[in-house]
Amino acid sequence: MGTSSTPREADVEALRLALAASERRAATLAELTALMSEGRDALALAQRAVELTARATKAAGAFVYLWDKDDERLVLRVATDGWQRRHLDTIRLRLGEGVTGWSALMRQPVLVPKDPSQDPRFKAFPELRESTFKSMVAVPIVAPGEEVLGVFSLYAPTEDAFSANDVSLATEVGSLLASGLVQAETLTKLQVQSTAARFLHDLPDQAWSSLTDCLRVMAQHCAADLEADLCSLEVTTDRTHGQGSVHVLAAADAFGAVHGDIVRDGEQDKATLAQQVAPLNLSRLRIPLGVAAPIGAVTVFRPRRFSPEDEVLLEAIGAQIAAGALSLIGAEALRPARDRLLSAADAEATENLLLGLGWKRRATTPVVLRSTAAAGTGPVEVDRFRSTLVEALAEPGRRVELLGDAGHFLVLAETPDAQARSVLVERLAELGRRPGVRIAVGVGSVAGALREVHRSLRQATLASQWAVMAGSEAGVVRFEDVVHLRMLPSAALDMSDSLRSVLGMLGAVVTYDLENGTDLAQTLEAFFANSGSVARASEALFIHRNTLRQRIQRIEELIGQSPEAFDDWISAGLAARLVRMSRAELAAGGPARGSARCPNGVATIGKACCGSAAACVMIPKRG
Known part of the structure; x- marks a missing residue:
């Protein structure tokens, strides 16, 4: 007779399996957390995550798709050993495309227990030989703030291979990966800053023997830091005639071994270099050396696309290259x-x-x-x-x-x-x-x-x-x-303080003219221009003397002082002219002239704001 387990034995077995799953889960998460504390780069962390999770869930394969912001695609960047690993960086999905893309779009984990190729969301990539997989799990990698960084997925050759515990583990791994990727991005930025800061410091002493030698060594270091196959450096050595330059090339060892004809002549012109490199279909990144007055350019080439981080790094290195070149050429020789x-x-x-x-x-x-x-x-x-x-x-x-x-x-x-x-x-x-x-x-x-x-x-x-x-x-x-x-600027500065105080006082005249349609500013200028003579001023204005006296009295009421009482007639006359010009400028604004006034109400500034309203010298100080 066959034997069968009792309910108690079944419960014990279920508990044993659950405990084993919990232990695997704890061990996996603990190791991933430890890896994050080591400051692993993004791909190294993701690679270890897929290996650990595949082992813990007994998956046949585990993949990580990372979001490419420039291409707006999910790109297969990490995979466990197997056929699929040959196609890293070539498999790309839009958001919502395939089961993986759907998980990223909806920000939800997906469990497909039976034959994923029959799922209506499935997108086939024959080169991945996905027909061998009969079940899968996909979980989104989402950073704080709901930004999708990628998708973590598991595959198995049998149906119903993944339990709820496996889905939960994959989800937690996805969360850890999100934190790790954000941390790795921050670390990468710090490494970029460190690399750029040490660029000149790391050059050997013998590199400074000549400009050409120095540029060649800097090009080699630049190619290495950017993981580039080829680096081209052009530096102008004579800005007076617009002639005279040094052009050097540096290549990675593997590239030079295959394309020695390109790097053999390190001083070939740009046109020749462009013709030789064009058939290779390399990505190209070029920046000027120096911002305000560029002294040349640095260009790097490689098969992979350059990222925004690469551009930031090259800009930082370019500033160091420019400084190094200038130290040998002399900044004066390169000034326009x-x-x-x-x-x-x-x-x-x-x-x-x-x-x-x-x-x-x-x-x-x-x-x-x-x-x-x-x-x-x-x-x-x-x-x-x-x-x-x-x-x-x-x-x-x-x-x-x-x-x-x-x-x-x-x-x-x-x-x-x-x-x-x-x-x-x-x-x-x-x-x-x-x-x-x-x-x-x-x-x-x-x-x-x-x-x-x-x-x-x-x-x-x-x-x-x-x-x-x-x-x-x-x-x-x-x-x-x-x-x-x-000599006028110096003279104007010398009388600035007295002029400012008079202008502040006479500003009320402009305001009154604008609001009442009068010409007190013109009257004031004529009065000062004629040294306070009522007779000559009235003749200049073609008005009766009594009319002039009435206007002078009104001005006195507005400014709190008789125009005849000014001690410095030169400053007073100049201030009166500025006031009259200000009144004409403001009046040109027409019916809407009120909106043209200074926000602080200083009419003598004129139609356009001086740009220093918060620190206006015409406003009386308080306190």
């Missing part, structure tokens, strides 16, 4: 010729720079020009402005040198006489009247010799500053137009 001329210390330095440019003209007019996009236009017009400027200033038989970019130019124009300079000024003025671009131009005097160009450059710079200050109302300013004003 425009900046070097405008900041030259003396006439001799200016002369040497001009000779370096090949400029030997005796009669030279320097022009400093700044261009900005007009309202309602974009940067494209400014980008095209250089060619427009060259075309406008071209003169047959005479040389014109244009230095600079990004809207800041220095023009050296050959002008044999005053008439030629006048023609140059008129052409610049016509250029300023064209739509799309606004310009502020300063024109120096004609320099009869190279050493005199130094003084003319200073003049052009001063005139351009006045042009920028005056805005579109000036456009082109010649030095002789403002030479008598060269």
